[in-house]
Amino acid sequence: MTNSAxxxxxxxxxxxxxxxxxxxRNEEYEGRIVLIDRDTELPYDRPPLSKEFMLGESTETDIxxxxxxxxEELQIDLKLGVEIVLIDSExxxxxxxxxETINWDKLLLTTGSSLRRLPIQGSDLEGVHYxxxxxxxxAIRGNLDDIQQIAIVGAGFIGAELASSFKKxxxxxxxxxxxxxxxxxxxxDEMGEYFLQMHQAEGVEAIMxxxxxxxxxxxxxxxVLTEKGKTIPCQAVIVGVGxxxxxxxxxxxxQIDRGYIVNEFGETSLPNVYAAGDCAMWPFLGNNIHxxxxxxxxxxxxxxxxxxxxxxxxxxxxxxxxxxxxxxxRLQYFGHTKNWETTVLRGNVEDKEFSxxxxxxxxxxxxxxxxxxxxxxxxxxxxxxxxxxxxPELLPNTDIKLKECMYVEVx
Amino acid sequence: MTNQTENLPLEENKYTFAAASDxxxxxxxxxxxLGKETVVLARVDGSVYAVxxxxxxxYSEMVDGELExxxxxxxxxxxxxxxxxxxxxxxxxxxxLSVYDVMEQDGxxxxxxxxxxxx
Ligand SMILES: Cc1cc2nc3c(=O)[nH]c(=O)nc-3n(C[C@H](O)[C@H](O)[C@H](O)COP(=O)(O)OP(=O)(O)OC[C@H]3O[C@@H](n4cnc5c(N)ncnc54)[C@H](O)[C@@H]3O)c2cc1C
Ligand code: FES
Numbered sequence: 461m462t463n464s465a466x467x468x469x470x471x472x473x474x475x476x477x478x479x480x481x482x483x484x485r486n487e488e489y490e491g492r493i494v495l496i497d498r499d500t501e502l503p504y505d506r507p508p509l510s511k512e513f514m515l516g517e518s519t520e521t522d523i524x525x526x527x528x529x530x531x532e533e534l535q536i537d538l539k540l541g542v543e544i545v546l547i548d549s550e551x552x553x554x555x556x557x558x559x560e561t562i563n564w565d566k567l568l569l570t571t572g573s574s575l576r577r578l579p580i581q582g583s584d585l586e587g588v589h590y591x592x593x594x595x596x597x598x599a600i601r602g603n604l605d606d607i608q609q610i611a612i613v614g615a616g617f618i619g620a621e622l623a624s625s626f627k628k629x630x631x632x633x634x635x636x637x638x639x640x641x642x643x644x645x646x647x648x649d650e651m652g653e654y655f656l657q658m659h660q661a662e663g664v665e666a667i668m669x670x671x672x673x674x675x676x677x678x679x680x681x682x683x684v685l686t687e688k689g690k691t692i693p694c695q696a697v698i699v700g701v702g703x704x705x706x707x708x709x710x711x712x713x714x715q716i717d718r719g720y721i722v723n724e725f726g727e728t729s730l731p732n733v734y735a736a737g738d739c740a741m742w743p744f745l746g747n748n749i750h751x752x753x754x755x756x757x758x759x760x761x762x763x764x765x766x767x768x769x770x771x772x773x774x775x776x777x778x779x780x781x782x783x784x785x786x787x788x789x790r791l792q793y794f795g796h797t798k799n800w801e802t803t804v805l806r807g808n809v810e811d812k813e814f815s816x817x818x819x820x821x822x823x824x825x826x827x828x829x830x831x832x833x834x835x836x837x838x839x840x841x842x843x844x845x846x847x848x849x850x851x852p853e854l855l856p857n858t859d860i861k862l863k864e865c866m867y868v869e870v871x
Numbered sequence: 872m873t874n875q876t877e878n879l880p881l882e883e884n885k886y887t888f889a890a891a892s893d894x895x896x897x898x899x900x901x902x903x904x905l906g907k908e909t910v911v912l913a914r915v916d917g918s919v920y921a922v923x924x925x926x927x928x929x930y931s932e933m934v935d936g937e938l939e940x941x942x943x944x945x946x947x948x949x950x951x952x953x954x955x956x957x958x959x960x961x962x963x964x965x966x967x968l969s970v971y972d973v974m975e976q977d978g979x980x981x982x983x984x985x986x987x988x989x990x
Contacts, residue, residue, distance in 0.1 A: 508929075755948060758963060783947060792947075834935035834946035 466491030468768060469554060469564035471544060471709065473497035475506065475754055476737025476761030477570035478525055481536045483765040493536050494562055500541040501594050502526065507754055509597040510621040511785050515628060516601070520594065549713055549730050566732050566768045569720055570761060571706035573738040573752055578613070578699055582675030587696045591618060603696065608632060611684045611694040613672050615642035617784045618700040620655070623664050624786040634665040634692050636672060636684070646793075647829055648803060651816060655786075662787050667692075703752050705739045717741050718750045724775035726764030736764040742776060745847070749796055753782035779844050788812070792837055795827030795844045804855045807833065815840065823849040823867065839863060886974055886981040895919055895980065900943075902934035905982075909934075910971060912980060913954050915941050920954045921971035921982045927952075928964035943968075 468484060470477045473495045481495050497503075503525040512518035531538050543557040553563045575590045582588065587607075589600050610626050612619045615637035626633045639645065641652030642659070659666045667690065674685040675697060684692040705719040714728050715721040720735035722728055722742050728735050737757035741750045759778045767773050784791045789812060800818035807814030815836050818827040824847055828840045839862040843850070849867040854860050889903055890912055900913035902924045909924030911933045922943070924933050931947035938944075943954045950964035957968035971982040 512929075834931065837935075837946040838937045838944060838949070 464490040466565045467494060467563060468492070468566045468568065469494045469496070469562055470568045470570060471496050472570035472572055472706075472737070472739070473499070473503045473538060473540070474570060474572045474737065475757035476572070477568070478503045478761075479758045480568055480570060480736060480761035480765035482534065483762040484769070485534050485536070487766055487769055487771075489769055491565075494539065494564070495536050496539045496542050496544065496556065498541065498543050499593060502528065502531075502538075502540070504594050506592075509594065510591060510618050511625060513597055514601065514622065514625040523594075544709055547710055549710060549733065552732065564732075566734065568764065568768060569709060569728070569733070569735040569739055570737045570757075571709060571739045572757075573703035573705045575700070576702045576704055578672065578701060580672065580674055582677065582681065585675050585677045585681040586679055587677070587681035587694075588675055589696065589698045591622065591698055591700065600696070600698065604629065607695040609634070609692075609694045611636060611672075611692050611697045612700065613684070613697060614700040614702070615639075615655075615659070615666070615668075616700055616702065617643075617782075619698070620659070620786050621784060622698055622700065623659060624662070627662050627664060627787070632665075633663075634667065634684075634694065635659055636667050636670060636686065636692070638669070638671040640669050642666075642668075647816075648800075648818070650803065651829060654809065658787065658789065703738070705741075705750065705752075707739060717748065721748065722764075724777070725767045725773045726760070726776065727767075734764050734768055736760040744777070744780065744796060749780070751780045751796070753780065755781040779841055781841070788832075790832055790834065792830040792834065793827065794830075794837075794841050795825065797826035800826055802852065804852050806856050806858060817855055819850070819852060823852055825850060836862065886972075886983045889921065889973075889980045889982045892919075892975055892978045892980055898938060900934055900938050902932065910982065911943070911954075912973075912982075913938055913943065915954060919973045919975055919980050921973050921980075922952065922954060922957050922968040923970075926950060926964060927959075927966040927968055933968070 470481055481493050484493055505523045505525055508518050508523045545555040545557055547554045553561055555561050575592050609632045611634045612622055613636050615635050623633050623635050642655050644652030670686045670688045672684050673687050675681050676683045681697050707716045707720055713730055719739050719741035720728050722735050722740050724743055726734045726736055737760055738752045741748045760776055763774055763776045779794055780796045781794050797818045801821045802819050804817045813832045815833050816829045817825050820826050825844050830836050850865045851867050854865040895901055895912045895914045897914050900911050902909055902911050910921050911924045912919055912921050926933055926945040928950050931945050936944045936946040941954050943952045948963050951961035952968050953960055957970040959967055971984055974981040
């Protein structure tokens with residue numbers, strides 16, 4: 461089907477990159493696949509790092525995505541611990557830090573994102589951590605016994621999951637957040653309030669509307685100083701204050717906003733160069749959006765990889781989705797919205813089992829948050845995918861099936 | 872949880888009572904608990920199938936997913952398994968669900984753990 465003399469180079473062996481490489485083989489691509497990462501670990505899954513792996517419930521082997529043998533079987537030429545020195549987009553070649561030059565026919569950028577760093581005094585003290593990679597997670601776990609008090613900077617998803625994991629491990633947790641409520645910029649004030657109370661009920665000291673200005677300690681972090689003058693004693697700090705897409709490669713030539721801009725097929729502004737996952741900005745329902753979540757990285761990686769093979773082009777339109785596990789809450793969020801008009805609650809907040817819908821002016825569900833309601837997941841995903849109006853008054857009524865809440869025109 | 876089996880002693884032929892036949896309707900599924908195991912029972916085209924009730928990928932209860940013909944979808948990352956033999960039809964799961972041999976007799980469903988997948 462494809463020319464076996466062809467080379468596809470993928471930069472970034474994270475979630476999107478590895479699934480893209482696999483998808484190429486599933487599509488019976490017979491050419492060479494070179495998959496490059498600066499990380500030295502065989503590809504692994506990231507979400508468990510803040511959850512099961514942090515709790516000691518899963519091991520490195522559990523979270524590995526492939527063994528060396530698997531990759532050989534798939535004939536994926538994986539190069540780890542390698543940097544890209546130069547990419548020549550006209551000659552379609554790349555020079556690697558190990559001296560090799562690769563001539564590629566198609567290039568896929570799956571460089572993901574990096575964690576935003578806090579450039580403040582004391583950042584280089586021992587015990588000040590970030591959590592993105594397996595080695596970050598191992599470093600945090602390595603000192604767990606010496607840690608009784610831990611400060612988490614940022615109450616986003618990673619911060620919230622870590623707060624939950626460390627509470628389960630019996631630690632004293634302080635959660636510091638600059639905004640008035642956690643996650644309110646995504647989930648709204650009502651849910652922000654709900655999740656603030658969740659942390660408090662679990663015994664976390666949650667400090668809102670304050671931020672860290674300095675880490676103190678001799679060689680090891682001993683306390684966090686906040687802007688409002690608080691001192692938080694701790695033996696470890698984890699900073700989770702957002703991510704920045706990795707767009708250093710080809711940054712002069714490619715169109716970049718919050719990520720490499722791609723069209724619905726994953727093509728960048730340069731011929732034969734594609735991007736997918738956290739590092740890309742893509743069109744969803746007419747707006748260019750960036751999604752930094754696992755399910756998107758997999759589906760986008762797979763879809764764009766197939767399109768690279770030049771057959772029938774599929775436009776990518778998967779409803780964005782993420783989940784997050786915190787304490788005994790499982791959150792699932794479908795869709796994407798910034799300016800919703802109204803919200804509707806279905807279920808009971810006190811029972812910790814409910815769905816919360818974000819509707820636009822035309823009563824189309826733009827997004828939905830499910831809390832401990834996996835039973836609704838697939839139905840809600842379909843509902844959002846349809847982009848048709850619902851009857852908001854019906855949504856709260858749990859005797860009415862979700863699909864029966866659609867608005868039906870009567871002639 | 873729809874159905875709770877009592878801890879019946881294993882029958883001689885190693886089949887365990889799982890549920891009453893009429894509790895598993897066509898195209899629907901229920902979960903039951905056998906010791907530490909959660910098992911999903913589903914009826915497709917009249918036949919009852921029994922597979923592991925916990926997804927082989929991360930952690931999710933399969934009974935919260937959806938059954939479409941013989942495809943069983945996980946509600947967490949939407950892996951899809953064939954209810955008849957537990958095989959993976961769509962990722963992210965790579966490991967099949969373990970399956971149980973099913974006997975339906977006189978209004979009762981009995982199941983037996985298979986030692987090897989697909990045996
Ligand atoms: C701790 C943690 C928990 C998470 N939990 C969840 C969750 O519960 N649910 C959810 O939906 N999402 C979760 N996520 C987010 C999810 O893991 C990411 O969205 C996903 O990993 C993105 O995949 P990606 O392939 O686009 O990027 P990445 O996984 O970031 O991979 C990019 C890869 O590219 C490499 N790279 C970058 N630049 C270069 C270069 N110049 N040269 C060579 N290599 C390069 C990097 O080393 C990296 O390995 C979590 C993330 C973290 C860190
Ligand atoms: S837990 Fe079922 S697909 Fe991930």
